[in-house]
Amino acid sequence: MLRFNPEQMAERVAQDIPDGAYVNLGIGIPTKVSNYVAGDKQVIYHSENGILAVGPAPAPGEENPNLINAGKQYVTLLPGGCYFDNAESFAIMRGGHLDIAVLGAFQVSATGDLANWATNNDKFPPAVGGAMDLAVGARKLFVVMRHTTRENEPKILEQCTYPLTGTGVVQRIFTDLAVIDVTPDGLRVVELFGENTFEEVQALTGARLLPPA
């Protein structure tokens, strides 16, 4: 089977980011998406700590220690960008003003439930950050994640077994094998990468899939 690497996964997500969109990218593979958005599209990136129009990493020596993104990496501000406090930043997120949020996930359910903030290991301290606010607030929520765990267990399930981040919040799942939409009818495969077949992807999925329309 063809398994996309994280760069290819990010590149595929970037194809679905339209010109003019206000977008929040989560930590990890989602952060890479901005590297692949075509140069003729104008996309404004929001960072939860209080930035609109996040620019690329600064040149070495040009870093401002205050100017970081949600992943704590140094960034810059594009002309036209602005700063605001955290409560206003989350009003942007919760209030439905962002067009798209892209998040990583541990698990997604057949009805679009998202689990991405905690495992069932109570000894491991949990951390939630802004994930729950983005999950309920963004107009569209894209999840990008490997189709299975390292142990080849499915991450797309009828019901999540990890604690939920939000219920019925995911619209589209980009994995390393396929693109899958959460629809009122169920999970519909909309794209299979390379020569991957529907049956192969279904065999690695813990929920029933609908074939491409």
Added chain:
Amino acid sequence: MIDKRVNSFKDAVADIPDGAVIMIGGFGSSGIPLKLIEALRQHGATGLTIISNNAGVAEEGIASLLRDGLVSKIVCSFPRSAGSIWFEKRFEEGSVELELVPQGTLSERIRIAGAGIGGFLTPTGYGTRLAEGKETRVINGKGYVLELPLPADYALVRAECGDPWGNLVYNTAGRNFNPMMASAARVTIAEVNSIVEVGGLNPEHVVTPGIFVDRLVAEEVDHAQV
């Protein structure tokens, strides 16, 4: 005559008692009042409740308070980061209680504490473990969780520049939680890079009105004393 300037970081935190509830501004490494935290650590008050987005990394900031055993409870959204060794150690041994709050709920609970609001209904966390035990309500088919204000005894905030009346301007994303925290504590102490004379800040640029700030300490003043 109003002049909120204090001569040293040590003096600024000298009255903080054991068991105080303290807000500390910052997000990741950005906009943290590190000198006030170091003064608080040396001051040595114990049994503190710390309200902050993160729990500090390495040996700096909130991590140093955890290391020294001064913290009994932490209220935050993202305690675990690369290098948050002292939080993880204290959490594992059970000496620090954690109240985990989604980030937007944390900033809004702080904001309403400063704004005199008794609670708010948020969709964030509805149907999740973080809403367990909380009142919920369905409005127009959408579920909401009742969240209550989160006030504090003290707020330690970080700004770029202030004036003797306590008006503050910030540096880029260093603003983060600082403005809400400044409004939500009984005593707000601001650490700034520099202090200008009254009237020296463009009033259109002031982010935190001075009425929210009680004490102001500048790095340069402290350096001069050393």
